[in-house]
Amino acid sequence: MIPMLMMMKVMAASGQEDAAGLEDLATEKEAEESHRQDSVNLLTFILLLTLTILTIWLFKHRRVRFLHETGLAMIYGLLVGVILRYGNPATSHHNRSPPSCSLAKGPARSSLLLNISGKFFEYTLKGEIDSRDIHNVEQNDMLRKVTFDPEVFFNILLPPIIFHAGYSLKKKHFFRNLGSILTYAFLGTAVSCFVIGNLMYGVVKLMQVVGQLSDKFYYTDCLFFGAIISATDPVTVLAIFNELHADGDLYALLFGESVMNDAVAIVLSSSIMAYQPRGANTHMFDASAFFKSVGVFLGIFSGSFMMGAATGVVTALVTKFTKLHCFPLLETGLFFLMSWSTFLLAEACGFTGVVSVLFCGITQAHYTYNNLSVESTKRTKQLFEVLHFLAENFIFSYMGLALFTFQNHIFSPIFITGAFVAIFLGRALNIYPLSFLLNLGRRHKIKGNFQHMMMFAGLRGAMAFALAIRDTATYARQMIFTTTLLIVFFTVWVFGGGTTPMLSWLHIRVGVDPDQDPQPSADTFQVLQGDAPRAEGQSKTKQESAWLFRMWYTFDHNYLKPILTHSGPPLASTLPGYCGPLASCLTSPRAYENQEQLRDPDRSDGDLSFTFGDAAIATNGLSGDCCGGTTGWNSNGKRGGSTSEEALERELDSREQELLSRGTRLVFPIEDPI
């Protein structure tokens, strides 16, 4: 939130330029006035958020669950919007329209010099103004004041939200359901996008027939709407799940899907915008343009993914091979800067910063987190938690405000009705068929009530809004923006508010210990000891259904974790012999201690595989020598904290554990199926 709110400040700042000169008092006064006005606007938002926080405290205090803070933020935003819109019918002395000047030929440049009686002023492009609006500039000046640059949402507000989502993904349930989550996110979003896009195209055609369409609305616009509205954001539902300790798998499915489909929706919408058929026959199907779009999708997605992962890996290496953990402030600073640089790096390379930030967050949680000092793990978690909280509530309260202060709303009842039907069908054709397919391969089936809950939890939120507000230049985009806004309002209030009744109506169990397996299987150690034929069979099934994931898992455990973190088996034991020197150079001294510990006969109990996992880290010796008396880095404390955290994740599943122990080829040298 800091950044975003600061932003308006910046806009203010740019009004109060030094270069205006002390002499030119009129300009200075105006700049000062504008700065003051901007302060007031920003203050309005801050007070709104403060009010939201206080009210939500009251609700939480009284255990009221039908309204989430985001829903509340929207309501307060709406109220302020109404006041701004109708409370100030006569705007005061500000309504002089700005001076205008002409240039013979375009295009518009981002800078412009203005010569006023020999003095030169530099102006920067703010945007194109609809020629209809020029005459309204006077009346709308006040309303336009509270309007942010739409890119602010994308470049400043979304990154902390998305990073936090990625950074808090480190849950065993997430990895257990990774395949299903990716299926819902990629396949499901694509299905949803095309279903909604095509249905909306039908609606648009209908509107054309009945004469309700007053400007162009292309098929690509419909697809674009399908893409942006496919980004689900069940923040309300998840908050209630969290509070009531609902089923962990369902939580992971919903959270994972919503995080991933945000990324897919962003890239999908840019690919659709990149779909520009050549020649005069625009907006008709063109195979080469289509494949170009597909290429753009794959390119941007994989590029952004790689950027994010690379930055995460670099951070992990830096935190592993330096002793920055002795100085938590430096460590946190580095972590923050590196995570942010992902965004900039991706944007600078033409990829999508927000997607990069998501994968950077996941990588940071998976590797770097293990190298941080306890102090820093807490700091980073809390820092991003606060940023995420503020950014999210800011976006939602801005949404409320936008309903009344946005200048170019186009409310089309047919389009809106059609959109509601379309998103319902799109969601249904995403969840039910895919769940059926997934259940063919899953051992823990996604039950009917889970599917209904996922269907129900298809709320739309910050991402859909940010994508819709990014471009509101054309008629079609304005209609899309208005409709998106209404869909967000409706789903957050109605579906969000109905979560608790829905949970009980669907008989979804709550009050589950999140660290516990839904079916606590006693066969975990039997499998490890290799004496359970049933488990062997299960393992086969699992293997066939998710061999790719398992291969990755082995690779991650045997090579990536040891290289990037202080945990995992020593590389010398997993790498081929000729890599010896490299292995010993990359292996953390602590990893050897893990191994010693492992071979300690006292420790070879049922917990063996956990001990050999990332969990076992020496609490004494080598690692402690770097920290002076003043730094307060507590080696025991750190490892204590890390151990439980890690053990939780490591627990994953009995099959994965078996794989794990095979992969390492140290504990149970049975034949390797891969």
Add this chain to the structure above:
Amino acid sequence: MIPMLMMMKVMAASGQEDAAGLEDLATEKEAEESHRQDSVNLLTFILLLTLTILTIWLFKHRRVRFLHETGLAMIYGLLVGVILRYGNPATSHHNRSPPSCSLAKGPARSSLLLNISGKFFEYTLKGEIDSRDIHNVEQNDMLRKVTFDPEVFFNILLPPIIFHAGYSLKKKHFFRNLGSILTYAFLGTAVSCFVIGNLMYGVVKLMQVVGQLSDKFYYTDCLFFGAIISATDPVTVLAIFNELHADGDLYALLFGESVMNDAVAIVLSSSIMAYQPRGANTHMFDASAFFKSVGVFLGIFSGSFMMGAATGVVTALVTKFTKLHCFPLLETGLFFLMSWSTFLLAEACGFTGVVSVLFCGITQAHYTYNNLSVESTKRTKQLFEVLHFLAENFIFSYMGLALFTFQNHIFSPIFITGAFVAIFLGRALNIYPLSFLLNLGRRHKIKGNFQHMMMFAGLRGAMAFALAIRDTATYARQMIFTTTLLIVFFTVWVFGGGTTPMLSWLHIRVGVDPDQDPQPSADTFQVLQGDAPRAEGQSKTKQESAWLFRMWYTFDHNYLKPILTHSGPPLASTLPGYCGPLASCLTSPRAYENQEQLRDPDRSDGDLSFTFGDAAIATNGLSGDCCGGTTGWNSNGKRGGSTSEEALERELDSREQELLSRGTRLVFPIEDPI
């Protein structure tokens, strides 16, 4: 740092406007290119900071103390500046100069409409450009790219730095030396400002004589320079003091002075800018204009102080009377928003946001901090610590960069030499005479070596830079900016680097336990028991020298603390009888428990006064009932943490303790001297 760095992002964002229209591909491409360029620039800064962090870790790791992170950040900034300046002699395809258009009459407005073949584009004022520079726009385009709006420093980077300073002021040594600190800050800064201003006016006159001055340089400009360069920033020195545990009183004097004189310098410089004599005879002395300036100083300072204190008080009340501490995230969010709203509120009312933020920080530390949950106290501390760290290093690395990339440097050897002499004399005439005066009243004299150290620690830093870069429109201001930059470089590197040798050369003791008094006086409890005539005499001396402070202290302890926090004596015992209902309404239930505890005979040992201070808060009962199982608010933990923290501050001094116990009229009903 988030905000500031984000800022450039914003500048980028505003280039990539939606309204440019999909059609206008050329504009869009340019906007995209500009966005990409901005990402690259910001990335440069982030990588710079990352490099700084890694290097400084290496230095800390090796216990190298001659270079502080801020000094290092400047060096890296310099290097990048050199590369940007000389590494790209031939700028590429970007050097088309912007189009220009004319308006017949001024003044320049903050918005401008541009009509390009029927399409309207909105432009915002970026600033005036020197007519000399118009022809350089092409060559300098690249350098100008990395230039931030100067208001960014003031509105985005300074607030977190200053707030953190205020928020971490809660030290017993600070309060013990409050009188001296305020004297140095107000009187000392004024002395320094006028000494430097007058000396520099002499230098300017000299330059005029020898023909080295090529444009106007008024007396007010000299005074302005005196004001901005009087803001000391001994961040390097304080870091070393902290690390070596140097004397607590000296630390408090230096830190307190530097924090306070920042506020004074800001307001002083705005008052000097407000000095605008009427009539033709400008820039000569005009009594009415002078008194107007003094009025402006007093008005802005007290207004900003009041805004800051008021926001702090409101936050304290909100955190006291709600049970927000059950939800640390909400609490931290509220704290952050309220603290930030101070800045905006002050700016909106025409006061100085940065000054408000400072006093808000102090108020928050003094009152609100006591109401927060342990979790939130840590979160808020750490949040602002990280922000402060990043912002500070960003400013310093920007300073390094600015030396080579700023376009309008005016290096005048005479002025620079004169300035170095002037700041030396100004500092000397601030420290030595005031120390002499203060020592007349102080029981713990400020010794000679302390005075020399304070003299030596007159480093200039972020505040001087931010004030200097704010206005670089005129010749005089450009020369001031260049000189300020050089002074910052010199003092940070030379004085900062020389701190450790200086400490040993001046025989200032290090390795002091910060919680311990320099002269641990055994008379603390004798005084409390009223049987020590010597202590009584001491108390009188103290009383005469600082009665104002003591009156405030009593008032604070008896009324403000009980009203605003959960600590202090119950109001019913300090307010007159007829205020009974009000008192019981305002008193926290915990305060009564404190009283019960106090009357518990088992507790009436030597620690009595501490028990009755803010330290004693019930660990059981009433306060614990609000928090559900999920929130993890640990009543015991909180009070445990709070107790030691509070006890530390409460320890203050034996005289204050005596006063305290008298003021409450509960423990020792001896005659009240007030």
